[in-house]
Amino acid sequence: MITLSNVTKIYKAASGNVTAVDHVNLHVAEGEIFGIIGYSGAGKSSLLRLLNGLEKPTSGEVIVDGKDMGKISGSELRQARQQIGMIFQHFNLLWSRTVRENIAFPLEIAGVPKEERQKRVDELIQLVGLEGREDAYPSQLSGGQKQRVGIARALANRPKVLLCDEATSALDPQTTDSILDLLVDINQRLGLTIVLITHEMHVIRKICDRVAVMENGKIVEMGEVLQVFRKPEQPITKRFVKQVTEPEETKEAIAHLFDQYPNGKLVQLTFVGDSTEQPLITQLIRQFDLTVNILQGKISQTHHGAYGVLFVHLAGADDAIERALAFMRQQQVEVEVMASE
């Protein structure tokens, strides 16, 4: 559905050139939920604007649904844009219009007759769960409801692609989850392709099929979400994964554990899919002459199965510990021996 080939975007500014997107290659399949994660300034928004033709690439090719977004203009570009819906962090609603009127707006622009418009708006209100709020103004809605209006409006012209620009960053965790659930529901019901940009790994974990990590305009790592969680390669990816697997308090707890357990080894185990269900600790205790202390553990669900992180302390003879580590590595479990900082 989307193919970027060697795409570069350079802005010419008074202070010099800024390379916001640097030789990016990317393919997003139809019906996929694809996440792009990066810190502020990484180039995510620029990439999204290239996808809907708001910016032209300096070089390279941006193909969306067969259209070369960098080359087309005028009515052809406007038509191509109708196939691409977009939602925003701050919703971008029209404050003087009701929910119904906001959702109808893109239909008016597309010249859809009034009766058909009303029918479509009713369908959309139902799709995003805003029944009963049709005549409210945006100022009378909660953040989550505002984003539901944003989603309904983005879907009004039945686009094939939905672009989400930090769509949940202004929402509290619970509302974030309900909006993410809605996006998955829409993706499944309508077969819509979704590309989202975010700086929160929680969003990627919860709904994405694949993820690309962006840094300094480049995609530095890309893969299936579960695999990236299991084995992040780049330092920046490891930092993002830790947003989910290792909250701040865990770091403090681990520092404390090094004081508490000066001998033996502190080990982080990462399990994915079926390996989350095996009785690994029992096997360790039975097969190796070790004392195993479970220090902390967590299992999280992704869109494609579970992964778990477990911190354990192993005590015993050095060679027994080494054999135990080798054994675990054979069990599709990622093993990281923690070093004190």
Ligand SMILES: Nc1ncnc2c1ncn2[C@@H]1O[C@H](COP(=O)(O)OP(=O)(O)OP(=O)(O)O)[C@@H](O)[C@H]1O
């Ligand atoms: N119109 C512009 N003119 C000049 N420089 C720009 C322009 N838009 C973005 N940039 C620069 O390009 C780089 C990438 O910005 P971009 O907004 O794409 O990153 P981002 O990852 O989306 O960050 P954020 O989440 O903060 O928006 C930054 O250095 C930014 O200052």
